[in-house]
Amino acid sequence: NAGVTQTPKFRVLKTGQSMTLLCAQDMNHEYMYWYRQDPGMGLRLIHYSVGEGTTAKGEVPDGYNVSRLKKQNFLLGLESAAPSQTSVYFCATETGGYGYTFGSGTRLTVV
Amino acid sequence: GENVEQHPSTLSVQEGDSAVIKCTYSDSASNYFPWYKQELGKGPQLIIDIRSNVGEKKDQRIAVTLNKTAKHFSLHITETQPEDSAVYFCAGINSGGGADGLTFGKGTHLIIQP
Numbered sequence: 001n002a003g004v005t006q007t008p009k010f011r012v013l014k015t016g017q018s019m020t021l022l023c024a025q026d027m028n029h030e031y032m033y034w035y036r037q038d039p040g041m042g043l044r045l046i047h048y049s050v051g052e053g054t055t056a057k058g059e060v061p062d063g064y065n066v067s068r069l070k071k072q073n074f075l076l077g078l079e080s081a082a083p084s085q086t087s088v089y090f091c092a093t094e095t096g097g098y099g100y101t102f103g104s105g106t107r108l109t110v111v
Numbered sequence: 112g113e114n115v116e117q118h119p120s121t122l123s124v125q126e127g128d129s130a131v132i133k134c135t136y137s138d139s140a141s142n143y144f145p146w147y148k149q150e151l152g153k154g155p156q157l158i159i160d161i162r163s164n165v166g167e168k169k170d171q172r173i174a175v176t177l178n179k180t181a182k183h184f185s186l187h188i189t190e191t192q193p194e195d196s197a198v199y200f201c202a203g204i205n206s207g208g209g210a211d212g213l214t215f216g217k218g219t220h221l222i223i224q225p
Contacts, residue, residue: 004154033212040120042200042217043155050210058212059112090154098143098204100213102154 003027006091006103013081013110021076021106023091029101031094032074033058034066036087037105043090049074081110113138113203117216125224130191132219134201135183144184145213146175147200155200159186188221196223 005024013019023032030051035043045058049068063085065077078085088107092100114137124130136144142163147155161168161175161184168175174187188195198220202213 031210035215040217042117043215045205045212045214048210048212056211059214092154094210098213099145099157099160100147100155102147102156104152104154 004091004093004101004103006089006106008106009104010107011109013078013108015081015083015110017081018077018079019081019108020078021089021091021108023074023076023103025072025074025093025101027093027095027101028071029093029095030071032068033092033094033100034064034074034076035090035092036060037090038087046076046089081108083110086110112205113141113214115201115203115214115216117201117219119219120217121220121222123222123224124191126191126193128191130186130188130195130221132186132199132201132221133183134185134203134216135181136203137182138203139179139182141203143204144175144177145202146173146186147202147215149198149200149218151197158199191221191223193223193225196221 007022033048034046047066052071055066067075091103116135145160148158149155172189177184198218201216205211
């Protein structure tokens with residue numbers, strides 16, 4: 001039982017490149033979230049999903065796209081990376097009663 | 112949506128002393144207030160939460176208090192130990208309920224001095 005697994009753990013991109021971050025969960029949870037964490041800013045919600053085939057915008061969605069084709073996977077895409085997207089990205093699932101289980105994060109640097 | 116303010120941003124206490132972190136929230140309809148602990152290089156982990164129908168909840172050395180009238184809640188850690196050193200986040204539910212995600216405070220870096 002791995003819980004929430006994020007891949008990759010680290011990545012360096014050049015400005016304008018694209019990439020996809022994968023979040024996989026083995027707990028059969030309906031709700032999944034993508035957050036970004038920046039120094040002094042806490043965790044900010046990018047996009048979320050309340051079930052397979054659904055997605056919705058969070059607080060800071062610009063520059064990102066998401067897909068939830070399978071219940072266990074939630075993908076976060078950057079179509080054209082910018083230095084402002086340098087951050088640590090966390091995926092989370094809602095465990096029932098509003099509690100979250102977080103992945104270990106993806107550290108992304110855009111140069 | 113919900114707005115959560117957290118203070119202080121850094122807190123240094125002597126090992127064995129108590130630590131208190133405070134948060135305020137804006138949405139009077141909010142009914143769930145969790146606290147997360149994040150150790151270096153890891154994702155946040157839920158350590159305790161409280162719902163609006165109670166004023167205090169304890170779990171060993173950790174307690175959370177809620178004042179709905181003043182719209183603030185606090186994390187109390189007693190008999191602090193070196194392993195308590197971490198960043199702590201409070202959060203509140205966004206207006207759409209639990210499905211719409213949590214809004215987090217900006218975090219408190221707790222340092223336990225030996």
